[in-house]
Amino acid sequence: MTETERMYAYFICSIPMIGGVRAGQLLSRFGDPQGVYEAGTAGWREILNDSVVEYMDRQKKSGNLEEEYHSLGEKQIGLVLQEEEGFPQKLLEIPDPPYGLFYKGKLPEQKQPSVAVIGARECSEYGRFVAEELGRYLGSQGIQVISGMARGIDGISQQAALLAGGTSYGVLGCGVDICYPSQNRKLYEELIQKGGLLSTYAPGTKALPAYFPPRNRIVSGLADALIVIEARQKSGTLITVDMALEQGKDVYVVPGRITDRLSDGCNRLLTQGAGVFLSPESFTEEFMRNWEEKQELSSPDPAQKIRGRRKSRKRIEKLEEPLRQVYKLLDCVPKSTEIILQEAWKKGEYIDIVTLHRRLMELELMGYVKQNTPGYFGTSAN
Template structure:
């Protein structure tokens, strides 16, 4: 196949990627059709080099006709310009950065638009998802679990939505951990707009990815497709709050179908936001009421040896809250005294104490005191 413009216009890598993009822009070529074409012809260049009769053995007559027209350069120009900018990437099935975990699912996306640190695509990850209309406690739980699991060198994967998703990303960032946001729009659009600042923080310290072309707006049908990537990237999926009919339920179902672990946090029997989690537990999800439940199920104990310390007051290995546990001794102690002994801020200590309570290592007592559980 010959491109009508000189290959000198773009570097060799961008020319190759343009074929992947152009093929995906053809109406009717979804991830499964794309992968079937790749399986038959080997790569996009060979697909475009095939004749109409050869293509019709794999795709419909209409799609075959579109492919034989060749590359639509006008449609490519904006995307290629975006890819030429720093920190913007297109990761194809042929790239070494393509996440190995996604190769295990039945319909992996042929490629991913990415913005940020590509190395995170192959870091052990866990998904944390839940309601957009989460309770205050639900968001606190999501943030605390994300922060705690970051201490075990897990990348936190979620969908950048309001509520639980945003809290999960914030928890990872708060722990100086890694996080990936999988979105259902083009990467030139931040949705929801309220998370613009959060999205910028994730790009600086993590990664945002999408299988959707630039300019793709938020559409309801995009999010189930997005959810299979969230679950596919992860060792397991933690549902914090969800009603019975929700995207989180879809993500959990996809996790189970993909052979991943499913975790759910129970709540009040009177809360609609607990009903989805209770249903998942009835269906076999692991009930989670402390961080240790996930740590044990995923066998994360040994992973802490490689975790960098985020505080400067202890040389102990493992999550930073463990050093706080050492300082507490075995007698009841007030928050103020822990702050004084550790040299940390009230906010930092409060966050660590919440994590320790989730782990079942600390109990809160009357009068604002805390005690280590022997």
């Protein structure tokens, strides 16, 4: 992608209400980022609602796009797009992945295990102790710690990981040039030096309550597993848990006393089947065993890949075109229907959700497709 194309892609990324799915629809309709920019309000209304169109129009008229884009380099802020090398592959597997990510420091290592640690902002001394011990141990074992740089459990675990010589990444609900909360300034600076800060929001975007739930899907999306340390019955932490479960991630919970209101949310998650966190050592042993098994399954040797491609070609030839169109969008790693739709749109193949579900069901009955988790489809090994 040329710098000019990236500049127009920056415009799409600067609209907070546009995620990967909407960006994919716009690009499919107008061809490329510049086409999206030049489509104007009449074109945008074909796909987006009036409030988003009005926001885009204000954004287009209010600033100097070229100047804003080039200021990223001056502020040492990176922008990585879905189709570019370095974009976190884990995020391509979640519902509505971001079209682009802004970052300061580094991006998470693709082939290194990652764990999200989240919990109460107003944590107890017990919660602080567990977060410190966990962050320190994960950092010492080379496991990346992902969190939201918030007060309490998030920031404590991240700081401990860095002190142990590990790496950590903070996902913000504002621009990466803004330190929020302000009292975590020291951690903010250390994350830039020893890990990274990431956001789907353009530089200068202030932290607003509405921006944090979408941010949470990135926290869980970047992680291979999620650990909850203290959460009330009605806690924002539980939003992240819901997103992690939707993404098919393993969730572990630190149990608490039944009289402790800070543990109500955690204890309820345990009754719903979450994994029990007993110690950093026992968790890491189980986590790494599961992680290594997944790596082996997703990384077959070259001979297996060649045999798989040959077998896949023969199977495709037997399918009628409408089913073949969907089958070609799948691989051995399960994808959500949202991701499948997005990839179809990128290729200029419009399929509505009802038709997609019908074709997937037909493929599953024929033995071509397997649904391992509700809503996630991959090619069958048979």
